[in-house]
Amino acid sequence: MTKKKIGIIGATGYTGSELVRILTNHPDVEISMITSESRTGELFSDVHPFLQGIADQKLVSVNQIDEYELDLVFLALPHGVSMDFVKRFKDKSFKIIDLSGDFRLSTQEVYEEWYKIPHIYPKGIEKAVFGSPELYFDEIKQAHLIANPGCFPTSAILGLAPLLKANLIETDRIIVDSKTGVTGAGIKAKTVNLYSNVNDNFKAYGLKNHRHTIEIQGVLDKVSGKNTCIQFTPHLLPVDRGILTSIYVRPTEKLDEIKLKELYADFYANAPFVRLRKQEPAIKDVRGTNYCDLYVTYDERTNMVIIISVIDNLIKGAAGQAVQNMNIMFGLEETKGLNLIPLNP
Numbered sequence: 001m002t003k004k005k006i007g008i009i010g011a012t013g014y015t016g017s018e019l020v021r022i023l024t025n026h027p028d029v030e031i032s033m034i035t036s037e038s039r040t041g042e043l044f045s046d047v048h049p050f051l052q053g054i055a056d057q058k059l060v061s062v063n064q065i066d067e068y069e070l071d072l073v074f075l076a077l078p079h080g081v082s083m084d085f086v087k088r089f090k091d092k093s094f095k096i097i098d099l100s101g102d103f104r105l106s107t108q109e110v111y112e113e114w115y116k117i118p119h120i121y122p123k124g125i126e127k128a129v130f131g132s133p134e135l136y137f138d139e140i141k142q143a144h145l146i147a148n149p150g151c152f153p154t155s156a157i158l159g160l161a162p163l164l165k166a167n168l169i170e171t172d173r174i175i176v177d178s179k180t181g182v183t184g185a186g187i188k189a190k191t192v193n194l195y196s197n198v199n200d201n202f203k204a205y206g207l208k209n210h211r212h213t214i215e216i217q218g219v220l221d222k223v224s225g226k227n228t229c230i231q232f233t234p235h236l237l238p239v240d241r242g243i244l245t246s247i248y249v250r251p252t253e254k255l256d257e258i259k260l261k262e263l264y265a266d267f268y269a270n271a272p273f274v275r276l277r278k279q280e281p282a283i284k285d286v287r288g289t290n291y292c293d294l295y296v297t298y299d300e301r302t303n304m305v306i307i308i309s310v311i312d313n314l315i316k317g318a319a320g321q322a323v324q325n326m327n328i329m330f331g332l333e334e335t336k337g338l339n340l341i342p343l344n345p
């Protein structure tokens with residue numbers, strides 16, 4: 001089989017470097033082009049020295065894209081920037097997986113309300129498929145443009161989908177409490193992410209208005225066929241990678257713990273990257289992998305279901321899920337190149 005030719009746009013960032021790290025070991029693809037506007041002409045491993053001798057490709061400008069024959073391009077760019085490129089590439093034959101939030105929401109209006117910037121390519125919103133393989137495998141298979149899910153939404157949606165699909169919980173008050181590592185904020189320097197602000201510290205942010213609230217809600221509305229109302233609060237942990245999301249929901253009737261666990265087992269029977277855990281998972285249990293580990297339990301005393309969901313924000317929350325989507329789009333085994341074992345401790 002000829003290897004598929006891949007382009008990575010914006011590879012000096014965290015998700016770009018994770019894509020290169022994962023795809024370098026993928027048996028059915030070759031990385032043909034890696035772009036950087038700020039470091040054009042340098043080697044990829046000059047920017048990411050830990051990949052010296054492993055990924056020494058020369059970085060080119062995205063303006064050179066027509067010199068390459070590509071089957072698929074990953075956009076590892078900030079939101080607001082990605083949409084320019086999706087528009088620019090609209091007539092190209094290659095498939096696109098966009099890691100930003102630019103095409104994840106339902107309409108231009110919803111995007112502009114939550115992202116507070118104009119959307120210059122609303123046609124892309126109509127065309128894009130939300131790249132959650134556990135929910136939209138068949139649509140992803142046919143897609144030309146994938147909106148790769150956000151990191152917090154991945155952890156929350158996978159935690160809640162089985163209960164909402166089965167119509168077993170109240171939808172008007174769903175509490176999603178997430179904690180993330182600092183790489184979630186990207187590589188660009190920001191004061192809030194200085195060592196002295198993060199180390200030995202723990203803080204909430206984005207209360208009431210974090211843009212992932214509407215992404216989670218939009219997908220769960222579709223899954224449940226109802227209007228859900230999500231109370232989402234992220235927190236910044238003094239760790240480099242990992243997300244732990246605690247979810248609290250009220251069932252519409254008393255639940256049986258065994259049946260609850262069976263519901264999740266049935267829902268994820270064909271999902272190779274969702275592991276249903278017998279005990280509460282920790283972020284290191286999935287570190288460096290594409291797993292989403294879930295623990296679900298029912299508290300009879302409070303009549304609440306508690307779900308703990310953990311992912312590596314850079315992998316299942318970004319680059320790994322993007323590669324999973326790529327595999328599905330190419331008709332490859334979903335797990336190709338993603339047989340990663342957790343790095344714990």
Ligand SMILES: NC(=O)C1=CN([C@@H]2O[C@H](COP(=O)(O)OP(=O)(O)OC[C@H]3O[C@@H](n4cnc5c(N)ncnc54)[C@H](OP(=O)(O)O)[C@@H]3O)[C@@H](O)[C@H]2O)C=CC1
Nearest residue numbers: 010012013014015036037038077078079099100184186187
């Ligand atoms: N980090 C995470 O955990 C997750 C990130 N995402 C999303 O994936 C996308 C990439 O994220 P991440 O890799 O963390 O981002 P980074 O900030 O680490 O990297 C983004 C890269 O985009 C390039 N770039 C191009 N144009 C611009 C511009 N105008 N301003 C700034 N950078 C630009 C830069 O590369 P160069 O200068 O070399 O061209 C930069 O290195 C984002 O949309 C992010 O929201 C999604 C899920 C999780």
Ligand SMILES: CC(=O)N[C@@H](CCC(=O)OP(=O)(O)O)C(=O)O
Nearest residue numbers: 100101150151180181182184185
């Ligand atoms: C720590 C931190 O700042 N995390 C980021 C995670 C966002 C992200 O990466 O997702 P998108 O692709 O939707 O931008 C945040 O809360 O904005």
